[in-house]
Amino acid sequence: MSFFNPVFAFAFIPFVVIIYNLFPKKLRAGVLLAISLLFFAFVSKWLIIYLLLSIISVYVTGISISKLEEKKKEALKTVEKEEKKSVKASYKRKEKFVLVLCIIFNVTFLFFFKYLNFFAVNANLLMDYFKIGHRITIVKHVAPIGISFYTLEALSYVLDIYYGKIEADKNILRVALYLAFFPQVLEGPIARYSDTAKSLYEGNKVTFESFNYGYQRILYGFAKKLIIADRLNIIVKSVFEDFNSYNGFTVFIGVAAYMIMLYMEFSGTIDIVIGIGEMFGVKVPENFRQPFFAKNVSDFWTRWHISLGLWFKDYIFYPVSLSKSMKNLTGKAKKKLGNHYGPLVSGSVALLAVWLLNGLWHGAGWHYIFFGLYHFFMILMGNIFDPSVAKVCEKLHIDRHKKGYRIFQSVKMTFWVFIGELFFRAPSLTVAFAMLRRMFDTFSFRVGELFTLGMDRKDYVVLMIGLVGIFIMGIVHEKGINVREEISKKKLVTRWAILYAFILVILIFGAYGQGYVPVDPIYADF
Amino acid sequence: MKKAIKGIIFALIFCIMVEAISVALLPWEKVKKYGLYNTSAYEIVAEKDDSVDVIFLGDSLVYSSISPMEIWDGYGYTCYDCAQPAQIMPYAYDYLKVAIDSQHPKIVFIEANILFRDPQKLPLYKKIAYRIVNYIPIFKYHSNWKKYFTHDKNSWLNVNKGYIYITGIKASKKDPFNYMDVNDEVEVSILPENKECFDDMVSMCEENNIKLVLLAVPSQKSWSRSKYNMVKELANEKDIEFIDFNLDNDLEIDWATETKDKGNHLNYWGAKKVSDFLGEYMESTGLLEDHKNDPYYKSWHTAYSIYKEKLK
Incomplete structure (x- = not known):
């Protein structure tokens, strides 16, 4: 059963709460x-x-x-x-x-x-x-x-x-x-x-306040899934099912759409899980922390599917990198390669183990293994070249902490992650490479082609507004502001008005019903 | 107690807002004339009065097998799929009654598979949900917000005229020549209440001077030889025509590419074949006129151009 099934959200959850109480x-x-x-x-x-x-x-x-x-x-x-x-x-x-x-x-x-x-x-x-x-x-x-x-x-x-x-x-x-x-x-x-x-x-009893607070988080999950993910699914399906019919720009948009759709679907589901947890007074750990604001691929994976990353870190990375043989290796490598690159050798072995298993955890297929190895490679490259990049920036007087450079880092990181997700979504490695080739070989800004993917202009407008809304929410969260707590400080009329508006926006602009195909719960298959 | 009252007030205001938006998402003129429920439950109500020539009643077999826009393109006849998922005979009767309130169709087709569906087997919760959804049309018509951003007066109309456009393919592995006999293993009958309902529909059509035709669209899962025989017998008894695509008329459906779900429903390419055949049949009756040059039917040209765009 999908959490986005109205029966689950509007009948099952209230039923469970009543029985429980x-x-x-x-x-x-x-x-x-x-x-x-x-x-x-x-x-x-x-x-x-x-x-x-x-x-x-x-x-x-x-x-x-x-x-x-x-x-x-x-x-x-x-x-x-x-x-x-x-x-x-x-x-x-x-x-x-x-x-x-x-x-x-x-x-x-x-x-x-x-x-x-x-x-x-x-x-x-x-x-x-x-x-x-x-x-x-x-x-x-x-x-x-x-x-x-x-x-x-x-x-x-x-x-x-x-x-x-x-x-x-x-x-x-x-x-x-x-x-x-x-x-x-x-x-x-x-x-x-x-x-x-x-x-x-x-x-703990489900109180009026905990129910209300939890449900707000659930609604946020619904908004991500119904307004954005299910709309993007139209683009994703069209591009991935028939990528040879589209030019490189459209294929790239399809790949980007998949990544964003995946985020909206999975993080939306997690919002629902956390929201239900909050109702019962349970603090379910966060699984996402504005992943697209990450500065590199390694940072991305500390913000995306956090609980999986931490699991691999605690139970694979540390046990491997701190094992006797790896400690010996680090000792020897330090002598030859110095204090930065020496520990990197054993760290890389552990990292390889982590990413091989991470790829396999997502699914049994060579493209999943490739997906894992791709991220291993990207993170390894980051680790190797980071000191050199720092030196170059210093020489060019580029402040790596300035906003402009951070935006550049996030854009670069997002591009690499998009490519990684292409291997994740494509049915096979061959198809993934063919799509990649098509993306570069036939690239031209034919924006008009986007309107042949099954979404009309109005859908695109809603999509863009939705994405901007989530982006702003991301900035607010990144600054450590809890939006729900801020809302709870407002007067009753304002609170209700916000809640009404939010629910009605989901009901009206959600991509459900005729003409839309909802995204299946992607991570439930893993 | 205070919290409970607050909760009730919140819910009440919410219901009022949802209902107000629901009404705003439907053509107001039609809501005024036919009521909120009818305008919401029966899409044909949104059509211009007295503009539909042919009505198809039935379940998913209808909205997946007959594309009125194909018939419009070929012959200029205006058809409408008044179909609902797992439609039962009483619902088909209600639909016909509402449809002929605003329309004067010349031909009504009933996809006869619904004669074999037990109305009692439709779970109560589904019946309730069906009613509720039609009283709260926001769930069904929420995408109509787009219509506020277009200057086309006819934008409220369903472009596909009830047909659901599907291009997906799931090939059937069944033998294309003997599925009617293989399906005979399941015992079927026309329930008395369905027969009674059908008799009422026959009378309604006679009173309104409508030609009634029974229809069996290609389906390797839903149709069997026994069903065919029973419908044939019923058609003979009532002296009405029965058009069958499983035994009598071979449309040369390619079950490897023209079905969306392993032979039960057709996809667009299968539907095109059925629609072309039906268009030709309608022409042969001599009951209908080509409306392509009639300004009253201008919206059908608009609908067709949108439909065609989607086909690309």
Whole structure:
């Protein structure tokens, strides 16, 4: 079910709120869990079993690690000082064994549903190439919705326990609610246990104020999706389905439209998730922070899908770059390459691991892997050339902190990110390269062609106004101003007028109904 | 308590605003004459009075298979798809009743698949939603805001005249020659209430001097031999014509490229074939006039040029 389905927004959410509030505080967490599991079962039917297995596996693992930790403490009390190290190492091994088992268990499901066929297809191609007369049967299967999101959340829970960041939870219901909370389970954000579990389980009453406050955020998400993303979908579909019919400028606009559409759709969904969280008094972490204001590709990824970036940073980048072998490598590289480029070597190995996995996380396909490697390359280039760029700017007396230079950086970054997203959206690498070629080979400013993509002038005007509105909101957020809090300080009449205007603008100018094709929830497929 | 009252006042003001905007999104003259509900529920009401020659009633098979603009282009006849998704016979009856209030069609086609749909099976919530949406037309007609920015008096009209333009292709893998027999595995019947409704429609057409024709558009999923036989029998009983495209008339539909959903509905290219055939049929009846040179039908030329633009 899409969050943008009116039934979800105007019937399901109010229904859940009423049911939840009817119960006493003690039982509300149970009610929320029951609703979340029913919601998941409604969307993924019997595949809910995989979510339940994940919940049980991380719960048991957490408890096991915790018990081993207790036993270790007991054992340390009784052993001599010189033995302590070996006792610690022995328990660490056991904890690691339990942890690895849990990771394998969860990743196996993910691999089975998302990657098995991809590997099977490529293995078959290899076997054909080497003339091995064996083939792996390709079996089509539907994955449980949100498996990529809840699996990462599940792993973060056990990893945080293993690293000693959090205590294992003895209450399985709390762990279950953390992983299955209905708005979050489909498209994230990939919250940490310490972010949401406690507040979710508190059973805070949904008050008039929290409902109102949360709903405003939901409406903002609706505006992004219905006014902008669903309009851009017309351009995106036309260009990507038949790019050979358009000149390079139009193809570029199609690619740019896809990137903006992706942002509006995904961040709009996250607005809804955060808004629902706010209703229940849960602070779901932000997943976007004005990504198009970033100064380079690396900065972009600290502002776009933040929770995924942080996950890879904490559980892939640091463990790899801080591993013994990498530390040795850094030491050797420092001697030869100096203090800037030396650490870059091991950092780059970790970065490569992160971006390979990031590409694969988005989907099983070579173009997704290329998408990951492309970003690895762009970030690596930034890391390598940043000192040289700084020197050049200094020599040319260009202040890198001035507005003009920052705008130049953002425009440059946006262009590179657009190209990356072209590989992300195109059905294959071949098509992506063909589109790229067409973009440059046939580039000419034939603006009139934009009106042959299925959108009339009035739609373009609404689109532009919408984009300008979101851009202004971005500047305001970047300055740290909370618009909703500012509105709440106004008089009742002004508050209501703003709210009415906002809802009516969505209802009237939303690109829904006949003539429009809504964007499918893109990230729910990952 | 204070908050509850505030909430109610907020909701009330909101409802009033939505309703006011809903009315503003429909042609005011028509709302005054036919009421908000009828103007919203039945798009044909927005057409100029007494300007539509032919009406097609039915479900999605109609609005995906018959393009009135193609018939206009070929013959100058004005047709309208008075179709609704999963239309049931009582709704078709209501539609016809409202349509002949403002129009004097010469021919009415009923896509006979709706005779087999159980009106009781339409869930209550869908019936309620159908009513609500038509009382709050903003959901359906919100894009009409664009019409305030054009000088064309006829801009309120539906350019496609009820047809929904689809170019998507999802090829059918069914055998194009025996699907009517294969579909026979499902038992079908014309329910008495549908028959009764149909009888009322026949009478209504007779009273208004309208030629009624039963129709079966190409569909590899919706039509079967038993349905065909039953409709044929009904047509004979009432002495009305039955035009069938699944057994009687072969339009040479290419089921690999002319269907949008594996054989159930046609896409634009399939619809063009059906529309061309029907235009020719209408001409053969001698009941209709070519309106292309009649200034009363000027808006149809405008509609056609927009339609043609979209085809590009």
